[in-house]
Amino acid sequence: METAAPTHWWHLRDDGRVQCDLCPPHCSLHEGRRGLCFGRQRLGGAIVLTTYGRSSGLAVDPIEKKPLFHFHPGSTVLSFGTAGCNLACRFCQNWDISKAVQDDILGVAAQAGRRGCRSVAFTYNDPVAFHEYAVDPALACRARGLATVAVTNGCVDPEPREEFYAVMDAANIDLKSFDDAFYRRYFGGRLAPVLDTLEYVARHSPAWLEVTTLLIPGLNDSPAEVAALSAWVAEHLGPDTPLHLSAFHPAYRMTDRPPTSPAVWPRHAAGPGRRACASSTPAM
Numbered sequence: 142m143e144t145a146a147p148t149h150w151w152h153l154r155d156d157g158r159v160q161c162d163l164c165p166p167h168c169s170l171h172e173g174r175r176g177l178c179f180g181r182q183r184l185g186g187a188i189v190l191t192t193y194g195r196s197s198g199l200a201v202d203p204i205e206k207k208p209l210f211h212f213h214p215g216s217t218v219l220s221f222g223t224a225g226c227n228l229a230c231r232f233c234q235n236w237d238i239s240k241a242v243q244d245d246i247l248g249v250a251a252q253a254g255r256r257g258c259r260s261v262a263f264t265y266n267d268p269v270a271f272h273e274y275a276v277d278p279a280l281a282c283r284a285r286g287l288a289t290v291a292v293t294n295g296c297v298d299p300e301p302r303e304e305f306y307a308v309m310d311a312a313n314i315d316l317k318s319f320d321d322a323f324y325r326r327y328f329g330g331r332l333a334p335v336l337d338t339l340e341y342v343a344r345h346s347p348a349w350l351e352v353t354t355l356l357i358p359g360l361n362d363s364p365a366e367v368a369a370l371s372a373w374v375a376e377h378l379g380p381d382t383p384l385h386l387s388a389f390h391p392a393y394r395m396t397d398r399p400p401t402s403p404a405v406w407p408r409h410a411a412g413p414g415r416r417a418c419a420s421s422t423p424a425m
Contacts, residue, residue, distance in 0.1 A: 145184060146193030148273055150301050159183050164227045164269050164296050165334045177329075178270035180225035192223035193274045196249070198265045201256050207292050208385050212311040212349045213260060218290060219253035222265030223274060228294050228328045230317075230393075250281040260288035260310070269297045272305060279308035291348070295338035296330055302338060306346040313351045313385070314339055318361040319370040327360070327395075336377075343378040350378065353385040356401050 150163040158169040161176050168176035170183035180192040204218045253261045261282050268275040268291050279289040288310040295314040297305065306312070316339065318324060321332040342350050352374055356362040367386070374384050388401040 145182070145189040145191050146273055148181065148188050148190050150272070150298070151188040153186070159186065159188055161188055162298055163272055163301050164298055165331060166227060166296075166329075176227075178225040178227045178267075180223060180270050190271060190273050192225065192271050195223055195274075196221045198222055199252065201258060202262070204260065204290075207262055207264065207290060207313050208353065208387075209290065209311055209313055209349075209351055210385075211351065211383055212290070213288065216259040217257065218260045218262045219249070219256060219258040220262045220264045221249055221252075222263065222268070223271040224266060225270045226267045226294075227270050227296050228267070228330045230328050249278040250285050250287060253282065253287055254285055258287070260290050262290040262292055264290075264292035267294050267296070269293060269301075269305070272301060276305060276308055283308065294328075294330070295335040297334070297338060299337075299341075302341060306342055306348050309346070309348045311349040311351075312342055313353055314342065316352050316354050316370060316374070318354075319366050319373065320361070323361060336373075339374075340377055343382065351383040351385065352378070353387050355387045355389055356405060357389045357395075358398055358401060360398070362401070362405055 148163075151159055151161050154160050154169060158171055160167055160169045161181055163181070166177045168181070170176060170188065172183055172186070175182045176188075180190055181188050182191050198221060200220045201217050202220050204213055204216050207218065249261055261278065263275045263279075275291070282289050289308060291305070291309045291312040293312065293314055294317070314335070316335060317328060318332070324330045324332045324335075339350070339352065342348055354361070354367070354370060356367070371384060374382055386406065389398065390400050391398055
């Protein structure tokens with residue numbers, strides 16, 4: 142059975158629907174309906190989180206797999222997520238999790254301690270979708286001396302964002318493209334909220350920041366776009382912000398594209414003001 146936990150990032154609209162105020166889709170729901178993320182549902186006139194206290198995956202990983210190359214390097218991290226996501230990426234590498242609604246109960250901080258991990262990563266699906274079940278375990282982790290990591294797409298509204306990043310020690314944020322039309326067509330999202338979140342984390346939060354861009358052959362891997370994206374990162378986030386260029390693998394609703402060729406790395410990984418890390422694994 143699902144666990145319904147109260148949430149507070151919502152308000153009642155004049156038309157009788159309840160609007161979620163957690164992230165940019167701002168889903169407006171009638172009774173019983175779920176938002177885009179699947180995990181948030183209107184019940185009894187309020188929005189509840191149906192996946193609180195439940196996890197769809199649990200694994201001990203090297204921290205570099207998140208990917209974070211400059212945050213506790215060489216350590217292990219307990220990775221977990223729930224179900225659902227607030228974007229609809231056609232090539233989702235974890236679609237069986239992000240589009241699911243049921244999972245298993247786990248104690249996050251206790252599990253990490255027993256497994257000798259130095260940190261806990263909220264990952265697999267986007268942690269904004271299970272905001273309350275990321276914030277509460279993050280506080281429990283800090284009480285045990287564990288660091289917290291968010292692996293996220295950056296789509297979150299300003300007020301919940303402040304609450305979320307106040308309890309995160311590090312973040313890897315996907316900057317999926319530098320083209321707003323591309324965000325709308327392939328992710329069902331917008332570019333501007335992601336850029337805003339990146340600047341907020343870099344300038345106003347205590348979290349260590351690294352950025353990942355998944356290069357999809359023929360769609361967002363042109364030298365011009367990667368150069369523009371890299372220049373923005375250097376100018377707005379700082380020239381020492383690590384940028385990971387990650388390899389695409391055909392999945393979910395985008396199996397018509399080939400995997401990213403290793404030949405693209407030399408042309409993207411070097412350049413003025415660019416500090417890039419090539420990776421063959423997806424960020425999530």
